[in-house]
Amino acid sequence: MALRAALVAMLPAVVAAEKYAVIAAGSAGFMNYRHQADACHAYQIMLQSGVPADNIILMMQDDVANSSENPFPGQLFNKPGENPPDVYKGCKVDYSGDIVTGQLFMDVLTGNTEGAKGKVLKSGASDTVFVNFVDHGGPGIIAFPNGPVLTVKQLSKTLKTMQSKKMFKQMVFYMEACESGSMFPDLEKDGKILAVSASNADESSWGTYCGDAAMVKGKNVGSCLGDLFSVNWMQDDDAGKFKSETFRSQISKVTKLTNKSHVCSFGDKSFEDETIGSVETASSLSASPSDTAQGAVDARDVYLTQAMWAWQHATDKESKQKAWTRVTGIMKDREADEALFAGLAAAACADVNPERLVQCQHKFLHERMEMTHMDCHHELALAVHEHCPASEYHHSAGGWNGFNMKFARVLLNICEGQEALGKSTEQLVHLVQEHCTKASRDRAAEMQILV
Known part of the structure; x- marks a missing residue:
């Protein structure tokens, strides 16, 4: 018995795998309402699906919910209807205001506590990580509200740093931005990173629930409520079919629903056939069906389209x-x-x-x-x-x-x-x-x- 106990003591401790999430919205201003609504919805999905709050990091300007233009002060809605969930309720923002930059995003992802003075990603080699970025983009760049842009060179270096530090067993990265397909040029097929983009490298992504479709509780919010790719994958998650649905199935479904741009996937697809529950688990958010393409607008034209709508009404x-x-x-x-x-x-x-x-x-x-x-x-x-x-x-x-x-x-x-x-x-x-x-x-x- 003593020998057996000694041998057991010599074995390395088994570390329980954990789930982590990093969510970033990269814009400011009420006309960009949809980005912060998307981000808070993603936060709610992560939280309610069992990812510990301490393991979720959310960064956004956080200037929309309490904007003077918001007809529902202190609330954000990511879909229309008579009683949609307020995704801002309980949405804990870890970094807000003028500190939200591309550099902060990189510091958080790589666990750099010298650069980021608050929460950073503390995942390890046995953990799964989900990253969600929502905002404007262009060929090889994505935006942050306080600048400068984050370039494809910087993002590629950040992901390689995470790999070298063995910060995950698997990582899934969903990116909502115009030309977001240009941001993952060198992901390896065995690098354990699966990236999914709202568009290919040569086209816009699309805002949705804009104009007349932005009706909540009988009032028009006056800004697009969401982005087409984002609301498609999140409403699919809200349905809670995590025990049976695989990433491959979700990507296929969201690709068909996101019919204004071409959803693309990059990197390691070896775990596409694993259930989504391997990164997330079941959500309890309202999952009533909704036509996600209502009032869809090319993201490049959202500002002008919404301004024209406001003038007409x-x-x-x-x-x-x-x-x-x-x-x-x-x-x-x-x-x-x-x-x-x-x-x-x-x-x-x-x-x-x-x-x-x-x-x-x-x-x-x-x-x-x-x-x-x-x-x-x-x-x-x-x-x-x-x-x-x-x-x-x-x-x-x-x-x-x-x-x-x-x-x-x-x-x-x-x-x-x-x-x-x-x-x-x-x-x-x-x-x-x-x-x-x-x-x-x-x-x-x-x-x-x-x-």
């Missing part, structure tokens, strides 16, 4: 004028962004043979090249954030906003053409800085004239 002269000011302001912002990146393409082609000038500009503006110059793209994306003019009506923290992030494609193309241009990355960064600085001065002068 304004009931008095003052509200009508206020709404029209927003409409015209958003249209001017969009025109300025289009001109900015067209000018950037022209500046990059300035030294090209005049006979090839138009071809060069068209190539940078419209082609869809594959990213191979990740470092160059990263540097140019940060330069746009730092030096390009902020948008007045798109709640931007720096040069990027929900509309113009699609023009990250221009940066990608310029980087892929840098050898033909004969320009180094440093020269291209300087070109972006000069062009954006001039655009910022011009926009400031224009605003001064209007005042």
Whole structure:
């Protein structure tokens, strides 16, 4: 007996596997209501499915529920109806306000307590991790409310760091953003990370329950309630079929329901046939059926579409004028962004043979090249954030906003053409800085004239 006890004592302790979740919404402002509603809904699913509250980390600006524009102060709804669940009730936000950045997201995921001063991911080699990001995106970039953007280079490095630190047995990453299919270029087939994106690398994701469909308890919320991919997977989770449904089954189902963009999956698909309960367990949220594509709008056009809806439904002269000011302001912002990146393409082609000038500009503006110059793209994306003019009506923290992030494609193309241009990355960064600085001065002068 003594020998047996000694042998048992020598065996390594068996560590019980745990489940963890990190959820991030990367925008601010009431017109981005849907992102924070999505994030809180995801939080509720994780919490009510048995993931310990201490193992869930949620970061978002947290400025929507108590916004003066919210017709239901202190509440958020992720679906329409007469009695939908308030997903903000009990939604514990761990990081809010101006500290919510891409760097914080990376610090939390990698367990860096020097960078993140609050909760960080403490998972280990036997644990499962679920990550959910919801916000604006573009080719190779995703947004955060206080900037700068998080680039594909940074996300790839973060995931590799998590792998090297053996922070999971399996990790599932659901990403809701335009061009989100561009954010997982180098996931390995045996790396134990399965990523699912709302769209492919060349298209927008879609907001839903917008306009007339944003009705809750007889009132119109005045902003989209959710994002199409997100509400599809979460309403499927709400149904609670975790003991039988596999990831493969859910991805297939959500792909069909998300009929405005192409849902994509990347990385290690070896555990697609495991039940969702291996990462999450059953949820008790209301699971009444709902047509998730009601009022679906291209995410690039949500601001303009909602502003037009507000103008059309304004009931008095003052509200009508206020709404029209927003409409015209958003249209001017969009025109300025289009001109900015067209000018950037022209500046990059300035030294090209005049006979090839138009071809060069068209190539940078419209082609869809594959990213191979990740470092160059990263540097140019940060330069746009730092030096390009902020948008007045798109709640931007720096040069990027929900509309113009699609023009990250221009940066990608310029980087892929840098050898033909004969320009180094440093020269291209300087070109972006000069062009954006001039655009910022011009926009400031224009605003001064209007005042």
